[in-house]
Amino acid sequence: MSSASGAEDSVGLPAATAVYVLYRTTSLDLTWIPDDVEVIVVHNDDRETLVVGSHRVRHIRSTTNLGFGVGVNRAAAQSSGQRLVLVNPDTQLASHHWSALARGSVDEVVAVPLVAPDGIATSVVSRYPTPLSLALTAWRV
Numbered sequence: 001m002s003s004a005s006g007a008e009d010s011v012g013l014p015a016a017t018a019v020y021v022l023y024r025t026t027s028l029d030l031t032w033i034p035d036d037v038e039v040i041v042v043h044n045d046d047r048e049t050l051v052v053g054s055h056r057v058r059h060i061r062s063t064t065n066l067g068f069g070v071g072v073n074r075a076a077a078q079s080s081g082q083r084l085v086l087v088n089p090d091t092q093l094a095s096h097h098w099s100a101l102a103r104g105s106v107d108e109v110v111a112v113p114l115v116a117p118d119g120i121a122t123s124v125v126s127r128y129p130t131p132l133s134l135a136l137t138a139w140r141v
Helices: 068-078 095-103 131-140
Strands: 016-022 027-029 038-043 050-052 057-061 083-087
Touching (some): 016 068, 038 068, 057 068, 068 083
Parallel strands (some): 016 038, 038 057
16 A cells, blocks of 8 residues: 555555656756655756756656657656656645545546636636637647
8 A cells, every 4th residue: 555655565666656748847846746756757858957856866868859648658668656647847736635646546547636716626727718828729729
């Protein structure tokens, strides 16, 4: 059984591997992640990234942007954690989020809900697109 922090279980594998796929990221704050969580950082560019925190980080480097999915697949192939935690570079979660991740079974997908400014959990922070965001989204398609 995994601990709430992400500690190794009786088999000796980390309960979680935090995976970051970076592109044009200059710094990465890992101070909020428990020390016993495995961290893999995939670099989809040739930039140097300042990593803040006491973690031993495994870096996977590419000189070109191969995309988020390829980055996740590369990290998953090298992960020893029982659960992959896909983390955006600007994410900072609270300890109760890690507890939820550690309590989940191996067949569950666990997500931390986004919270709108009014405090209500939502799937997106801005429920209704602005004319500008709608035009930009349409342009990307």
